[in-house]
Amino acid sequence: MTHTKKKQPVAPRANLTMADLAELAGVSKITVSRALSESPLVNAETRERVQALARKHGYKLNVSARNLRLRRSHTVAVIVEMKPSSGRTMWDPYPLSLLGGISQELTSAGYSVLLTTRQGATDAPVQAADGIILLGQGAHQDAVRFYDRLGMPMVVWGAAEQGGDNHIVVGSDNRQGGISAAERFVSIGRRHPVFIGNPDHPEMAQRLFGFVDELANHGIKPLLLRRAEFTLESGIEAVRSLSDRKVRFDAIFACSDLLAMGAIRALVELGQSVPNDVSVIGYDDTPLGASFLPPLSTVRQNWQEGGVLLARKVLAQIHGQTVQSQMMATTLVVRAT
């Protein structure tokens, strides 16, 4: 006595193949393939018949087989690489906002998004992709180099660094953001501005440079206040430390909206008026900042658009075109602070 049919532990659904379909339709595999891919090489009547059969039996294309034959996977790996120092959850909302645009653009181009963090032991999944989008939060040059040597099309989000052999960089124009903030402060007559942020982070460093340079044009030298965290608490604490040190200041440029809101809260506690005594500009234009009281002035980055741009650039690279790094404009949104 023999087992005629083994128990199938994994996927009991018996998928039928093109060969099966071919037999059912009384044609060859290749004709089925052509019919399903709308090739003009098959008779219209045949095509209809095959397609109807495929629908009827719930035929599913075996993507692996097709990928193998075509030598491409129609997949782009999106690697979310955060600064390894912060052992916290890898999922600050920031890089995720880009994901919207990325996913939208890739999907509509017929590509899939393979989401990865670096922690994965193997790079096998990444190598299966046709290209790479690397999202990181500063200080990840080692990651860039690591993936760069895979020799795959790659686009990195961030501050414009050199841009290696295979990869290019897309990011928002942080320097311009810093300049805008400086211009605003100058135009409303502030003379003692403070910068709150973390210059070790390349993107923030750009903001700082823009800020400092523009202010220098007007003979102003801002105070740099380092903060590693971009939370509300960190902002509160930052302003308190300024107050403790009896520092005189009349403007704050913070590297995130949360930081800015924290700062404002601390200022109010200290009896300072915003924006009369101290003017505050945040960064990111989060929805929260807009409905904060008072509504927060901020530098806007368009994440959605950034994601779309990232996607377009990888796709272009995959299609063999030469593409260039690009910085996206930032906008100063002046509200009440």
Next chain:
Amino acid sequence: MTHTKKKQPVAPRANLTMADLAELAGVSKITVSRALSESPLVNAETRERVQALARKHGYKLNVSARNLRLRRSHTVAVIVEMKPSSGRTMWDPYPLSLLGGISQELTSAGYSVLLTTRQGATDAPVQAADGIILLGQGAHQDAVRFYDRLGMPMVVWGAAEQGGDNHIVVGSDNRQGGISAAERFVSIGRRHPVFIGNPDHPEMAQRLFGFVDELANHGIKPLLLRRAEFTLESGIEAVRSLSDRKVRFDAIFACSDLLAMGAIRALVELGQSVPNDVSVIGYDDTPLGASFLPPLSTVRQNWQEGGVLLARKVLAQIHGQTVQSQMMATTLVVRAT
């Protein structure tokens, strides 16, 4: 004169195969395959030699070929399906928080995450996966049915509905969340509570039911205030409408922290004291609520853990085990409101 080598537009890197490696090592393909997969069937010395060669030449496994042969992709499709009504960006942070746990768990199990929205014309990419995780925001029963008939292992995030043939449901215990809020209000002597949220959304409906039922045990009937949006503005507006209608109330259970914060802001504007006149409980325990003034009481859902659970359940299904739907406990976090 003939072209001996065509220009390769896409990927100029000539990947070498196991066959190449075999030739280099003077063994057969199979031996290479075995050596690279640490099979005990090859001599240790041979294994080392092959592996060294692979490293030296930067050999990359062709994942498509392996997937084809092994008839599995080691990939789980994560489908982010939002309520189609809201034409807004599909990327509220909510489902994305789950992504952290999902990605972490799947990656460490050697699986990849294929990220998708439904908008993609084809389901081909999804069908290439070994399983599906469906993240949605209420009112997506049609989506569930759609993917259910693919006959693949599937886990859905949300309120426990029937749970179809192939899929099970994981979510947080919204009903319990509602009960906790009710208990709290009762225990501090509130008699006129209001519920703000959207009962069309299954998860919110559960919260409402729990809330209503528990209050009923104490002879209290809450007021239901429908709000479709979960923003700060919506919360503000909700309280104003209550005030306009001269409704008497002493407690608010809001379906999101933002809603709650908006409500508090409106209450303060109206000269009401929180929590003396009106007690407020939010939902989600966002970091923002914790640092709000006054710090917000809220019902906490553990997203990270939810993601992990989702991932574990699909994997179990993929491995042929029978798994069951599960609701995760919620915690009432009592702060100042």
Next chain:
DNA sequence: CGATATCAAGATATCGATATCATTGATGCA
């Protein structure tokens, strides 16, 4: 009418890996 396009479909090879069965030489044991 014969030669040549044109159209529809099929035969075969191939993508790169792994499962299965077969082979080889060395060793153990009676």
Next chain:
DNA sequence: TGCATCAATGATATCGATATCTTGATATCG
């Protein structure tokens, strides 16, 4: 010595799709 056992490796078939080259039938043209 003879035969079973075992360790290491190889030959071959196979996963399911598509590219390339053919084939056969029909249409077109000078």
